[in-house]
Amino acid sequence: MNGTKTYAVADRAKRDEVHVAENYAPLPVVVAEAQGVWMTDADGRRYLDLLAAYSAVNFGHRHPAIVEALTTQLERVALTSRAFMNDRLEPFAAALAELCGKDLVLPMNTGAEAVETGIKVARAWGYRVKGIPAGKARVIVAAGNFHGRTTTIVSFSDDAQARDDFGPYTPGFDTVPYGDADAIAAAITDETAAVLIEPIQGEAGVIIPPEGYLRRIREICDERNVLFIADEIQSGLGRVGETFACDREGVVPDLYLLGKALGGGILPVSAVVGDRDVLGVIRPGEHGSTFGGNPLAAAVGLRVVELLESGEFQERARQLGAHLASALQPLLGNGVSDVRIAGLWAGVDIDPAVGTGRQIAERLRERGVLVKDTHGQTIRIAPPLVIRATELDWAVEQLRLALAD
Structure with a gap:
C-alpha cells in the first residue's frame, strides 16, 4: 500500500512479541487503512468500527x-x-x-x-x-x-x-x-x-x-x-x-x-x-x-x-443512540443481561452463560465488527458519530449471531 511494507494478520503476534511491549492485549486484527466508520486490515478485510478509539474518532476516520x-x-x-x-x-x-x-x-x-x-x-x-x-x-x-x-x-x-x-x-x-x-x-x-x-x-x-x-x-x-x-x-x-x-x-x-x-x-x-x-x-x-x-x-x-x-453531531448521537437502544432491546434476556446507553455510547453486559466480553468481542471480529471488552463481562459500543442507522442494525444483528454461536 503506497510502497509501505504491510504484514498479514497471521504475522502480528510473532512481530509484536519481539518488538512491541505487551502493555495491551489487542484483538488479532492489523488495521492498515480506515475511512469513516470502516477499517481495513492488512489482508484487505473490512471491519465496522464500534469503538472509535475510545471516542477519539467521534467524527469518523479521516473526516x-x-x-x-x-x-x-x-x-x-x-x-x-x-x-x-x-x-x-x-x-x-x-x-x-x-x-x-x-x-x-x-x-x-x-x-x-x-x-x-x-x-x-x-x-x-x-x-x-x-x-x-x-x-x-x-x-x-x-x-x-x-x-x-x-x-x-x-x-x-x-x-x-x-x-x-x-x-x-x-x-x-x-x-x-x-x-x-x-x-x-x-x-x-x-x-x-x-x-x-x-x-x-x-x-x-x-x-x-x-x-x-x-x-x-x-x-x-x-x-x-x-x-x-x-x-x-x-x-x-x-x-x-x-x-x-x-x-x-x-x-x-x-x-x-x-x-x-x-x-x-x-x-x-x-x-x-x-x-x-x-x-x-x-x-x-x-x-x-x-x-x-x-x-x-x-x-x-x-x-x-x-x-x-452547529450541533449536528450532538443531534446525530441523540437520534442514533435512541435507534441503537431499540435495536439492542430484544437481546435483553437473550445473551445480554443489561444495557446502559447515553447518546451513542452503550455498555452491554454479556450473560456469562454465553461467554465473556472478550469472547464476544472475538466472535464479533470474525463477523466483521470491532468492539472492545472491559471488566470481564462488558462490551462497549461507541461508533463514530457518522455511522448510519442501517450500519448499526447490521452490527446488532452480528452481535445477536455472536451471542448464539
Missing part, C-alpha cells in the same frame, strides 16, 4: 474537514514550542473557551496530561485562593474511576491491573462510591480542594449515575468552596447527544478536562478549560509541554470545535 485543516497547517508550520507564540493557538483557545462557556484554555496533549494538569490547578487554587495549608490539599474521587495510567492517577485507582506493583502511591486522594453525592458531602473537609468525577464512567462500562447526581455535586461544591472538575475526556464533545455529559443535567463544572475527540482522531490534543479565577492561578514556568498547543494541534482542535458548533 475531510479535519484532514484539510491538518494538511493546510502542515504546509505552514507544525511545531514552535510554547517558547514562542503561534497564530493558531489563540483562535483555538478562544473557540474552545466559548464552546465551554469559560475564560481560559490550558492546552496539553493526552487525556492523562489533562487530568494531571487539573489536579495541579486544583492544588494551586487550594493553596493560593482557598488557603489550605501547604502540602495538605486533598481531592475527592469516585470508586471505579478511570482517569489514565500515570503514577499519580493510578494512586487513586481501584483497578488492580492498573495500580498493583506501581507504588509508592501519591497521597492526597479520598475515594467515595460513584453515584452517591451524600458520600461526597461527608468526605469534604477544610483541606478538600476539588471533587474529580467522570460524569459518566467510560472504562468502568458506561456507568450512568442517578438523575440529579451532577446537580447535587455542583451544589455541594458551591456550598463548601470546593472545585468541581469534570473529566469529559471520553464523554464530551458530542458522544452523549450533548456537547458535554454535564449538559444532560444543565451543570457547568469549574474545570473541564478534555481530550480524545478534541484531536479529531488524528492528533493527541487535550485541554483544561476554566474561568480566570481558577485556571489563572497557574503562573509562567509552573506547568507546560513542548507539544501542548502546537500549531498543528491547534488548527485541528479549532476545526473540531467548529464541527461541534
